Amino acid sequence: MNDLTRKLGISLPFIQGGMGNISHAALAVAVSEAGGLGTIGAGTLSLNYLEDMIIKIRKQTSKPFAINVPLSVQKNVDELIKLIIGYQIPVVSLSAGNPAPFITKLKNENIIVICVVANERQAIKAEEEGADFIVAEGVEAAGINAPEELTTFTLVPKICDSVAIPVIAAGGIGDGRGVLAAMSLGAQGVQLGTRLIATKDAKVHSLYKRALCAADSDGTMIVGRSYGKIRRILKTPYGKHLLEEERNNPDLKTYLDLTDENHHILGALEGKFLEGHVNAGQVASIINDIPTVKELFQRMIQEAQTLYNHQLPFGKS
Numbered sequence: 001m002n003d004l005t006r007k008l009g010i011s012l013p014f015i016q017g018g019m020g021n022i023s024h025a026a027l028a029v030a031v032s033e034a035g036g037l038g039t040i041g042a043g044t045l046s047l048n049y050l051e052d053m054i055i056k057i058r059k060q061t062s063k064p065f066a067i068n069v070p071l072s073v074q075k076n077v078d079e080l081i082k083l084i085i086g087y088q089i090p091v092v093s094l095s096a097g098n099p100a101p102f103i104t105k106l107k108n109e110n111i112i113v114i115c116v117v118a119n120e121r122q123a124i125k126a127e128e129e130g131a132d133f134i135v136a137e138g139v140e141a142a143g144i145n146a147p148e149e150l151t152t153f154t155l156v157p158k159i160c161d162s163v164a165i166p167v168i169a170a171g172g173i174g175d176g177r178g179v180l181a182a183m184s185l186g187a188q189g190v191q192l193g194t195r196l197i198a199t200k201d202a203k204v205h206s207l208y209k210r211a212l213c214a215a216d217s218d219g220t221m222i223v224g225r226s227y228g229k230i231r232r233i234l235k236t237p238y239g240k241h242l243l244e245e246e247r248n249n250p251d252l253k254t255y256l257d258l259t260d261e262n263h264h265i266l267g268a269l270e271g272k273f274l275e276g277h278v279n280a281g282q283v284a285s286i287i288n289d290i291p292t293v294k295e296l297f298q299r300m301i302q303e304a305q306t307l308y309n310h311q312l313p314f315g316k317s
Contacts, residue, residue, distance in 0.1 A: 004133065004166045004188040007112065008091060009064045011035040012297055013179075013189030015114075015135070015168055016196055018068025018093060019279075020143070021045055021261040022204060022268045025056035030201035030293040032063035036192075037091060039066040042074045044261050047083055054087050064090045066114070070144075071097025085109045093135065096144060103129045116170070118146030118155070120162045127163045134163055135191050138171030142194045142220075142281035145230040153185065160186030174283035176303020183304075194281040197268075200292045205271030208278050211236070215284035223259070223277075227252050231259060234280035236273040238263075 005013055016031045018041030028038030038061075040053050050067070057065055067089050071077055073096055081102055084092055092106055095116035103113050107130055115126035116135040123134050136159040138152030139145045152171040160167050166189070169182035174195035182190045197204055198212045211234055221235045223242045229252075233239050242258055259277060266276025291299070 002166070002188045004168065007132065007166075008037055010037050012301065013168075014297060014300075015039065015066075015093075015189055015191040017141075017170065017191045017193035018042070018070065018095065019193065019197075020070070020073075021265055023053070024203045025053045025060065027196060027199075027202050027293070028053075028057055028065050029060045030199070031196065032057075032061050032065050034294040034297045036293075036297065037064060037066055039068050039093065041068040042070060042080055044073055044075065047076055047079055050080070051083060051087075054083075054089070058087075066091035066093055068093045068095060068116075069102075070095050071099065071102075077102075081105060084111065095135075099126060099131065100129045103131055107132075114168070117159065118150065119148055120158050123159045123163050123167075127165050131165065133166050133168055134159060135168045135170050136160075136187070137191070138169075139222075139230070139232070140172030140282040141170055142232055143279040145222075145232060147228045147230055149230060153181075156182065156185040156187055172281060172283050174281075174286055176300045176305075176307060178283070179300055180304040180307050194279075194283050195287060195296065196293065197280075198287045198290050199296055200290055204268050207271035207273065208234075208268050209290050211273075211278070212280060212284045212287050213289065215280065215287070217282075217285045219284050220280050220282055224255060226250055227255055229255065229259075231277075232279065232281060234278045234284065236267070236278065238267060238273055238275060238277050242277065 012035035014036035016039040020041045020043030023040040031038035091112045093114040099115050112132045114133045115131040117123045136156045138155050139149040156169045167187045168189045169187035170191035173190045198209050224231045263276040266272045267278040
């Protein structure tokens, strides 16, 4: 146990990342039941849809769970915050925008606040505003990323040195080696996204899972650089189409239309890789099976413990 797990009321230092409009109750429940913190992403989902998910989760688990609110994407942020408070959601993660107007309001309702950041300045500001935890997310992560494109291995220690509150590492983590590396960098936990997609509990298209297992070291790609809208996705025919459009038709509105949540759903939930994109982190290159969430977590802990107990030959002749 550490400060992170104690305060969140979880047994394992694993946080599920927000997954936008492909979020679903089943995966969040599986994560929470396995000892981590399950999360549903608000994305651009309607309040009614989110409320239905909250009710489903509450029926299936008594364990803590979180809602991720992407502030610059969700159009009904104020109404969503009211919904969160009304249902007494124990944990909220705020990302993709300025969290300052919402932190105090949530904390006044005894809701734990996690802020997702991409640089030192954002982390310090979030701590000053009263955030309980920081997720330091490197550019290895799936989906929307920051223009700085800082890697997890450089970002996490810098933020750990800059704030006093616990830090959660995100981006490129999918096995026990990644967990131990994150802890060595100063983090108290890890946030997982892509690795959780490739589990039996994730209700996404089977082609998505199989594509993650088949991905090699260059299996992901970044689109949107020319607009300052960094997004890491799986290298698919539609992904290549997005890059071609970016080169030939450098119009921001067109890019945003082609990468909206409708196209995300086409790829991730319907398996239409010619018509929609699928978010994927660089960790895809080390994914080669589809366990349950519980099996994955048990394996990651065992791997990390084995590595930690291994005696490295430092100082030996």
